[in-house]
Amino acid sequence: MTQTVxxxxxxxxxxxxxxxxxxxxxxxxxxxxxxxxxxxxxNVAPYLTFGRLRPLHTNAVIFxxxxxxxxxxxxxxxxxxxxxxxFSDLLSKVHFYGWQLLIVVAAVALVNGNxxxxxxxxxxxxxxxxxxxxxVIFAVNFFGTIAIxxxxxxxxxxxxxxxxxVAVAILHIGNxxxxxxxxxxxxxxxxxxKDALMQxxxxxxxxxxxxxxxxxxLMYYYLPKAAERPVFSYRLSIMHFWSLVFVYIWAGPxxxxxSAVPEWASTLGMLFxxxxxxxxxxxxxxxxxxxxxxxxxVREDPIxxxxxxxxxxxxxxxxxxxxxSIKSVNAxxxxxxxxxxxxxxxxxxxxxxxxxGILYWVVPRLWKTPLYSTRLATFHFWVSTVGLIAxxxxxxxxxITQWAMWRAFEPDGRLVYPDFIETVLRLVPMYExxxxxxxxxxxxxxxxxxxxxxxxxxxxxxxxxxxxxEAPPLVVDTVVPGAVTPANTYDxxxxxxxxxxxxxxxxxxxxxxxxxxVLTALALAVGSLAESxxxxxxxxxxxxIASVKPYTPLEVVGRDIYIREGCYNCHSQxxxxxxxxxxxxxxxxxxxxxxxxxxxxxxxKRTGPDLQRVGGKYPSLWHVRHMAQPASTTxxxxxxxxxxxxxxxxDTGLIGAKLRALRTVGVPYSDGEIDTAVAAMRTQAGTxxxxxxxxxxxxxxxxxxxxxxxxxxxxxxxxxxxxxxxxQAPYSAxxxxxxxxxxxxxxxxxxxxxxxxxxxxxxxAVQPSTPAGVRGGPTE
Amino acid sequence: xxxxxxxxxxxxxxxxxxxxxxxxxxxxxxWGSLIFSGAYLMFFALSFGEGTMEAxxxxxxxxxxxxxxxxxxxxxxxxxxxxxxxxxxxxEAVIDLGASRFAxxxxxxHGEQAQGLIGPxxxxxxxxxxxxxxxxxxxxxxxxxxxxxxxxxxxxxxxELSALVSYIxxxxxxxxxxxxxxxxxxxxxxxxxxx
Numbered sequence: 001m002t003q004t005v006x007x008x009x010x011x012x013x014x015x016x017x018x019x020x021x022x023x024x025x026x027x028x029x030x031x032x033x034x035x036x037x038x039x040x041x042x043n044v045a046p047y048l049t050f051g052r053l054r055p056l057h058t059n060a061v062i063f064x065x066x067x068x069x070x071x072x073x074x075x076x077x078x079x080x081x082x083x084x085x086x087f088s089d090l091l092s093k094v095h096f097y098g099w100q101l102l103i104v105v106a107a108v109a110l111v112n113g114n115x116x117x118x119x120x121x122x123x124x125x126x127x128x129x130x131x132x133x134x135x136v137i138f139a140v141n142f143f144g145t146i147a148i149x150x151x152x153x154x155x156x157x158x159x160x161x162x163x164x165x166v167a168v169a170i171l172h173i174g175n176x177x178x179x180x181x182x183x184x185x186x187x188x189x190x191x192x193x194k195d196a197l198m199q200x201x202x203x204x205x206x207x208x209x210x211x212x213x214x215x216x217x218l219m220y221y222y223l224p225k226a227a228e229r230p231v232f233s234y235r236l237s238i239m240h241f242w243s244l245v246f247v248y249i250w251a252g253p254x255x256x257x258x259s260a261v262p263e264w265a266s267t268l269g270m271l272f273x274x275x276x277x278x279x280x281x282x283x284x285x286x287x288x289x290x291x292x293x294x295x296x297x298v299r300e301d302p303i304x305x306x307x308x309x310x311x312x313x314x315x316x317x318x319x320x321x322x323x324x325s326i327k328s329v330n331a332x333x334x335x336x337x338x339x340x341x342x343x344x345x346x347x348x349x350x351x352x353x354x355x356x357g358i359l360y361w362v363v364p365r366l367w368k369t370p371l372y373s374t375r376l377a378t379f380h381f382w383v384s385t386v387g388l389i390a391x392x393x394x395x396x397x398x399x400i401t402q403w404a405m406w407r408a409f410e411p412d413g414r415l416v417y418p419d420f421i422e423t424v425l426r427l428v429p430m431y432e433x434x435x436x437x438x439x440x441x442x443x444x445x446x447x448x449x450x451x452x453x454x455x456x457x458x459x460x461x462x463x464x465x466x467x468x469x470e471a472p473p474l475v476v477d478t479v480v481p482g483a484v485t486p487a488n489t490y491d492x493x494x495x496x497x498x499x500x501x502x503x504x505x506x507x508x509x510x511x512x513x514x515x516x517x518v519l520t521a522l523a524l525a526v527g528s529l530a531e532s533x534x535x536x537x538x539x540x541x542x543x544x545i546a547s548v549k550p551y552t553p554l555e556v557v558g559r560d561i562y563i564r565e566g567c568y569n570c571h572s573q574x575x576x577x578x579x580x581x582x583x584x585x586x587x588x589x590x591x592x593x594x595x596x597x598x599x600x601x602x603x604x605k606r607t608g609p610d611l612q613r614v615g616g617k618y619p620s621l622w623h624v625r626h627m628a629q630p631a632s633t634t635x636x637x638x639x640x641x642x643x644x645x646x647x648x649x650x651d652t653g654l655i656g657a658k659l660r661a662l663r664t665v666g667v668p669y670s671d672g673e674i675d676t677a678v679a680a681m682r683t684q685a686g687t688x689x690x691x692x693x694x695x696x697x698x699x700x701x702x703x704x705x706x707x708x709x710x711x712x713x714x715x716x717x718x719x720x721x722x723x724x725x726x727x728q729a730p731y732s733a734x735x736x737x738x739x740x741x742x743x744x745x746x747x748x749x750x751x752x753x754x755x756x757x758x759x760x761x762x763x764x765a766v767q768p769s770t771p772a773g774v775r776g777g778p779t780e
Numbered sequence: 781x782x783x784x785x786x787x788x789x790x791x792x793x794x795x796x797x798x799x800x801x802x803x804x805x806x807x808x809x810x811w812g813s814l815i816f817s818g819a820y821l822m823f824f825a826l827s828f829g830e831g832t833m834e835a836x837x838x839x840x841x842x843x844x845x846x847x848x849x850x851x852x853x854x855x856x857x858x859x860x861x862x863x864x865x866x867x868x869x870x871x872e873a874v875i876d877l878g879a880s881r882f883a884x885x886x887x888x889x890h891g892e893q894a895q896g897l898i899g900p901x902x903x904x905x906x907x908x909x910x911x912x913x914x915x916x917x918x919x920x921x922x923x924x925x926x927x928x929x930x931x932x933x934x935x936x937x938x939x940e941l942s943a944l945v946s947y948i949x950x951x952x953x954x955x956x957x958x959x960x961x962x963x964x965x966x967x968x969x970x971x972x973x974x975x
Binding site: 155221263275696 | 833
């Protein structure tokens with residue numbers, strides 16, 4: 001006895017098409033911002049600058065391109081693996097059109113500067129809620145389909161889809177908790193170090209559960225299908241699924257080595273990243289060994305070519321990742337282009353290549369027509385591969401070069417490259433190679449897209465009429481309380497035990513979806529709670545610094561401008577405890593300095609210099625001129641110009657709501673401060689504008705955004721007093737007595753107490769009366 | 781290469797699953813990473829703050845101070861004498877060196893012609909921190925950080941510092957266009973030595 005099923009293939013068709021469209025859009029923006037890095041004239045302020053387009057690129061390729069591939073592949077494969085139609089046609093429609101509408105609105109918001117300033121979680125709070133609703137719709141449709149399945153046991157691909165749905169929900173909600181101050185503006189609930197931990201718990205596991213687990217699920221369906229070979233090892237599937245889900249969630253803090261995050265957290269992040277090596281490679285091994293006996297097909301078949309390289313890149317990235325998470329390696333790679341190379345090896349090599357392989361396999365089947373051109377697909381493969389390698393190698397070279405230049409010292413204690421811009425301009429040839437690589441990859445995508453469109457155009461007129469598929473009904477032998485069924489007899493318990501002994505406990509679990517899902521959630525919860533609970537409840541982790549005070553209202557508005565323009569995409573605010581960083585920037589960052597930073601703005605890439613100690617380093621006029629035309633103060637600068645900051649007025653209407661929102665998340669503003677905020681802003685802005693005028697700068701800036709931004713920048717890093725360790729070039733110490741030969745004063749180790757103390761006499765330039773503390777250092 | 785049984789366990793939608801064991805080398809990675817991590821964690825917990833990044837930084841700084849000290853002992857720095865700085869103002873090679881460094885590091889604030897921009901005009905006879913070449917050298921080397929002038933002695937090689945001062949002296953009374961308004965006290969430039 002069989003039943004008749006008619007699959008819903010319209011939904012996956014739509015999602016696959018959308019994925020193709022967003023791939024072109026996302027990668028086009030990627031190519032554009034790659035070019036901006038050495039052609040700053042391409043920036044068109046205020047909307048089309050690197051700082052606003054980079055989040056558009058990352059969100060478009062991750063959530064639009066990869067997201068649509070995930071939905072398409074999940075919906076397409078699960079119907080076949082469960083022998084049933086999707087749960088609800090209505091939910092499928094709402095899911096598809098809702099997600100595309102969300103992407104369009106999100107793109108407009110990002111270009112408009114509506115951002116939360118947290119990487120890969122930039123979208124405004126209102127859109128975060130829409131994402132959550134759409135994700136719930138996806139989950140209902142997914143689990144509903146499982147509920148009406150005709151196969152008792154769920155296949156490994158479905159396990160990975162379940163992990164994806166559960167984990168992304170937890171991560172998205174956990175990291176997006178924020179208090180709104182307007183329709184699109186909000187401040188996150190967490191500050192500084194805690195926000196950093198939550199953000200990278202989210203950020204790293206977005207890679208894990210948006211770019212890894214769903215794609216492993218897709219691999220487990222489409223690779224054996226395309227190769228027509230059995231999956232290598234069921235045991236390995238079980239082992240690497242559960243270890244991956246349990247271990248991955250711990251690894252986030254490896255993004256925060258040598259930062260103000262406590263070392264126990266960063267150590268856990270490193271160790272769990274190392275442990276993650278096997279669980280990640282388990283997927284690679286199952287992929288590769290599935291191809292045993294099919295390697296000869298790889299020579300002819302572009303689909304298998306794409307998939308083999310995808311699995312190879314998955315293996316390479318998941319080896320490079322644990323290696324980069326080792327603290328001493330991370331000290332090299334962090335803040336450099338090496339990270340950019342690593343993430344693109346994963347995103348292009350694994351996600352995009354697997355997606356292309358799937359598209360070439362699935363489009364002819366869904367549109368019931370042969371692929372338009374296998375030769376073009378092969379061409380796409382080779383062009384993309386060459387582009388990918390050029391991308392990756394250029395970023396390795398750029399990353400190591402930049403690190404080596406940052407840390408180079410002369411024997412007399414001076415930095416070899418005191419001007420940061422020198423270390424940037426040295427990378428331009430590598431940026432050019434990267435653009436060529438990106439263009440090749442993008443060109444390959446266009447060829448592939450054209451190939452697929454031509455395929456679709458040759459589809460028969462009745463391609464959308466789905467055939468009926470025969471499938472046996474699900475054998476229900478679960479116990480219904482009180483019912484008199486064979487399953488309810490006494491023998492049932494023995495039967496179940498016998499079954500478990502013969503097929504393994506896991507086989508039973510594969511038939512119990514609720515239990516399976518709860519266990520997945522528990523596996524995710526262990527690492528999440530083990531790292532976040534101590535961070536939030538043990539005050540030792542963020543040592544209070546009495547002199548650190550909340551930002552003034554004007555600085556809050558300036559900080560919002562900093563976030564709006566996406567400055568964090570190129571500038572860090574985290575001086576690491578290395579001699580070459582403290583020599584260049586000043587005292588290394590302390591956890592207590594960030595307690596009012598909602599959100600934290602540490603950044604993860606230094607295309608420009610660190611800004612944590614930029615306060616007081618330059619006259620305010622420098623900032624005004626620099627924002628208007630960066631090359632005027634830093635010859636050769638690749639930073640976009642922000643002339644609109646000098647002409648548009650800063651916002652005073654929302655300041656009350658902003659301060660109240662910040663008070664809700666724990667910044668101690670008094671009622672009086674909130675009531676007089678506008679007056680306080682005018683006063684501080686007037687002072688800074690007067691300073692700019694007295695420095696013979698432009699007049700009439702007192703109500704302009706540039707003054708608010710300058711107020712914020714001049715405040716950065718000045719709440720603690722610090723002095724440089726006495727490793728400086730000796731000139732400044734010996735000049736006191738020019739007649740005698742140089743004998744530097746006894747060098748001393750600057751202890752923590754001394755660093756915190758007011759300026760010591762060994763640094764002659766110190767002005768102890770300066771309220772902001774000791775300043776100084778070479779320009780960047 | 782291990783021979784695998786390739787016994788089929790399940791089949792779903794035409795996809796078969798083999799019951800092969802996990803490769804030994806992969807399990808070795810697994811147990812190796814677990815043992816290493818356990819040992820590292822034990823070491824980290826028992827080190828009581830030694831080997832932490834604070835301690836690492838202190839140690840790094842100390843050894844840097846020692847090596848810089850040793851270098852300075854072996855290569856004592858003799859600050860240039862005013863006569864040398866003034867002589868440099870008439871030496872073309874010195875002026876070229878000073879001019880190229882000025883263009884890269886100083887022009888952003890003092891103007892391409894040293895006419896003053898964010899920082900003061902260096903071509904007039906008014907000086908905020910003393911106008912003798914010796915005083916200018918001190919200003920360049922130590923800076924006035926509170927006013928935004930960095931201590932270039934930390935950043936530039938000694939010969940470039942001297943060349944900068946000679947170059948600045950050579951710009952005296954050049955009257956470039958669009959000068960920044962005069963600031964500070966009047967100081968007559970010291971005479972250059974006869975060529």
